[in-house]
Amino acid sequence: MQMLRSYRLLVTWQALRKKNYLPLMMAVQTLFSLGIVLGYPLLFPTLDRTSIYLIATGAPAISMISVGLVALPQTVGEQKTEGSLAYMRSLPVPRLAYLVADLTVWLAIVIPGVVLGVLVGAWRFGLDLQVSPLVVPAVLMVALTSTCVGYAIASLLPYMLTVIITQAIVVFVFMFSPLTFLPDKLPAWLEAIHRLLPVQAMGEVTRGTLAPNEFGLPLGAFVTLAVWCILGFGVTYAAMSRRG
Amino acid sequence: MLLEIGQLTKVYRTGTKANDGISLAIGEGEVFGLLGHNGAGKTTLVNQVVGLLRPTSGTIRIDGRDMVADPGLARRLCSFQAQAQVPIDGLTPRQAIDLLGQLRGSSRMEVELRRERLVEALDLGEWLDVDASRLSGGVKRLVAFAMAAVAPGRLVMLDEPTNDVDPVRRRLLWRQVRTLADHGAAVLLVTHNVIEAERSVDRLAILDEGRVIAEGTPAELKARLGAALRLELVLDPDAADVPVSPFGQSAVPVGNRLMVGVPMDAAGPAVAWAESLKCAGSVEEFTLGPATLEDVYVALVGGAEAVPAQAAEVFDANAA
Numbered sequence: 223m224q225m226l227r228s229y230r231l232l233v234t235w236q237a238l239r240k241k242n243y244l245p246l247m248m249a250v251q252t253l254f255s256l257g258i259v260l261g262y263p264l265l266f267p268t269l270d271r272t273s274i275y276l277i278a279t280g281a282p283a284i285s286m287i288s289v290g291l292v293a294l295p296q297t298v299g300e301q302k303t304e305g306s307l308a309y310m311r312s313l314p315v316p317r318l319a320y321l322v323a324d325l326t327v328w329l330a331i332v333i334p335g336v337v338l339g340v341l342v343g344a345w346r347f348g349l350d351l352q353v354s355p356l357v358v359p360a361v362l363m364v365a366l367t368s369t370c371v372g373y374a375i376a377s378l379l380p381y382m383l384t385v386i387i388t389q390a391i392v393v394f395v396f397m398f399s400p401l402t403f404l405p406d407k408l409p410a411w412l413e414a415i416h417r418l419l420p421v422q423a424m425g426e427v428t429r430g431t432l433a434p435n436e437f438g439l440p441l442g443a444f445v446t447l448a449v450w451c452i453l454g455f456g457v458t459y460a461a462m463s464r465r466g
Numbered sequence: 467m468l469l470e471i472g473q474l475t476k477v478y479r480t481g482t483k484a485n486d487g488i489s490l491a492i493g494e495g496e497v498f499g500l501l502g503h504n505g506a507g508k509t510t511l512v513n514q515v516v517g518l519l520r521p522t523s524g525t526i527r528i529d530g531r532d533m534v535a536d537p538g539l540a541r542r543l544c545s546f547q548a549q550a551q552v553p554i555d556g557l558t559p560r561q562a563i564d565l566l567g568q569l570r571g572s573s574r575m576e577v578e579l580r581r582e583r584l585v586e587a588l589d590l591g592e593w594l595d596v597d598a599s600r601l602s603g604g605v606k607r608l609v610a611f612a613m614a615a616v617a618p619g620r621l622v623m624l625d626e627p628t629n630d631v632d633p634v635r636r637r638l639l640w641r642q643v644r645t646l647a648d649h650g651a652a653v654l655l656v657t658h659n660v661i662e663a664e665r666s667v668d669r670l671a672i673l674d675e676g677r678v679i680a681e682g683t684p685a686e687l688k689a690r691l692g693a694a695l696r697l698e699l700v701l702d703p704d705a706a707d708v709p710v711s712p713f714g715q716s717a718v719p720v721g722n723r724l725m726v727g728v729p730m731d732a733a734g735p736a737v738a739w740a741e742s743l744k745c746a747g748s749v750e751e752f753t754l755g756p757a758t759l760e761d762v763y764v765a766l767v768g769g770a771e772a773v774p775a776q777a778a779e780v781f782d783a784n785a786a
Contacts, residue, residue, distance in 0.1 A: 465517060
C-alpha cells in the first residue's frame with residue numbers, strides 16, 4: 223500500500239520536474255529519426271528494399287537508445303553531482319518505488335519519440351508497415367532495457383566519466399551497431415561482441431515487430447534484452463540502496 | 467533523549483576522517499545547533515543519521531532504536547532539509563510542499579491545512595503557484611524548509627536553512643524552527659552562522675576536524691570564555707606589531723582584526739587602552755560590546771585560518 227502511494231506521488235513529482243524538458247526531448251528524438259531517414263538516402267542514393275526497411279525501423283530504435291543510454295545517464299549524473307539524487311534518497315519512501323517511478327516517467331518520455339520516428343520513416347519511404355501486436359511489449363522492453371542500463375551507468379560512474387562514456391555510446395550506436403544495417407556487414411569480432419551486448423537485440427526486436435513480413439523475430443533477442451534489463455535494474459537498485 | 471549518537475566515526479574511502487568519535491544527545495522540544503567551519507564534518511553527521519551514509523563505527527539511536535541497522539526507519543522518523551537545493555524545478559511551492567507532506571504519510575487535508583499555515587508564517591504567498599525554476603535561491607530555501615516542516619518527523623534536521631534567505635524572512639523562519647520544537651520535535655540545526663545560532667538554539671556543539679570541541683548552552687560556552695566583554699580592534703595594516711592585551715584574557719587575531727576579551731569591571735581602562743592605540747596609529751578603529759557566542763567560536767576554531775595553535779591555546783588557558 224505504501225509502495226503504491228509512494229509510487230503515485232513520486233511519478234507526479236518526477237513528471238512535473240521533467241515536464242519542461244518533455245517537448246525538447248521529443249524534438250531531439252524526432253530530429254534523430256528525421257536525420258536518419260532523410261540523411262541516409264543522401265549518402266546512399268540507391269537503396270534496396272531491405273536497406274529501406276532497416277533504416278525506417280532502425281530510426282525509432284536509435285531514438286529510444288539515445289534517450290535511455292545518453293540523455294538519461296547524463297541527467298541522472300547531474301542529479302548525483304548537484305545533490306538532488308541524495309535528497310530524493312533521503313525521503314521516507316521505498317527505494318523500489320522511487321526507481322520504478324523514475325523509470326515510468328522516462329518511458330513516457332521515450333515512447334512519443336518512437337511513434338514519431340516510425341511515422342516519419344513510413345512517410346519518407348512510402349512504406350505500408352504490417353505492424354505486429356508484439357510491437358507494444360517489444361518497444362516497452364527496448365525502452366526499459368535502455369533506461370535501466372543507462373541508469374546503471376550513471377549510478378556506477380562519476381559524472382564526468384558518464385558524460386564521456388555516453389558520448390562514446392553515441393558513436394558506437396550510430397556507426398558500429400547493426401541497427402540500420404544487418405550484423406553480417408560487421409567484422410566477425412565485432413559481430414561476436416554485438417551478440418552479447420543489448421544494442422543489436424534492441425534493433426532486432428524493434429524491426430521484427432514493426433516489419434514482421436520483412437524480418438524474422440528472433441526470440442533469443444528478447445532473452446538477451448531481458449538479461450540486460452534485469453542486470454541494469456539490479457545494479458541501479460543496489461547503487462540506490464547502498465550507503466557510502 | 468530522543469536522538470543519541472555514541473562515538474560516531476566516519477572514515478571515507480579516500481581515508482578522510484570526517485567524524486571522529488562524536489557523541490551527542492538531543493531531547494524532544496530542543497533546538498540543538500551544530501556549528502563548525504566548512505568541512506568540519508557537520509553534513510557527514512546528518513547524512514549518517516538520515517541513512518545516506520553508513521558510519522564506520524559508533525551508534526545512532528532515535529527513541530532507543532538502532533538507526534544504523536534500520537536506515538528506512540531513520541528516514542521515516544527524520545524530516546530533513548539538505549544543504550543542496552531541493553529538486554523542485556517544474557513544480558510550484560504548493561505542489562512541492564503538498565507532495566512531500568503526503569509522501570511523509572499525512573492525508574491531503576492535513577497537509578493542505580499545515581501548508582497554508584506555513585506559507586502564511588513564512589510570507590511565501592506570492593510565490594505559492596510560481597514554477598520553482600523562476601524562484602530565487604532564498605525563496606527556494608524557504609520552500610525546502612516548509613517541505614521539511616509540513617509533516618515533521620520526531621527529529622527535524624535542517625542543514626544551513628537560512629542560506630540566501632533575506633533578513634526579514636530569516637526571522638520568520640527561526641520562529642517556525644522554534645515552533646517545531648514547541649510541538650515536541652527535536653531539531654538538529656546545522657549552521658555556520660554563529661550569531662543566528664546564539665539566538666535560536668537551546669544547546670549547541672562546535673565541531674572542528676570531525677570532533678566535538680565544545681558543547682553546552684550559549685551561556686555556558688560564553689562563561690567558559692571567561693570574559694564578559696569583547697573589544698574588537700581593527701588593526702592598521704602598516705603597523706609593525708600586534709598589540710598585546712593588558713587584561714589577561716583571550717586575544718585572537720582574525721584577519722586584520724584582534725578580538726580581545728575584557729572583564730566587566732575593566733570597560734573604562736579597555737576604552738582608554740584602545741584610544742591610546744588609535745592615537746599611536748596601530749589601530750584604525752575599535753568597538754567594545756558584550757562577549758558573544760561568536761567570540762567563543764572564534765577562540766576555538768575561528769582563528770584557525772590565521773593562527774590555529776595560538777587561538778586554541780588562548781581559549782584553553784582561559785578555560786582552565
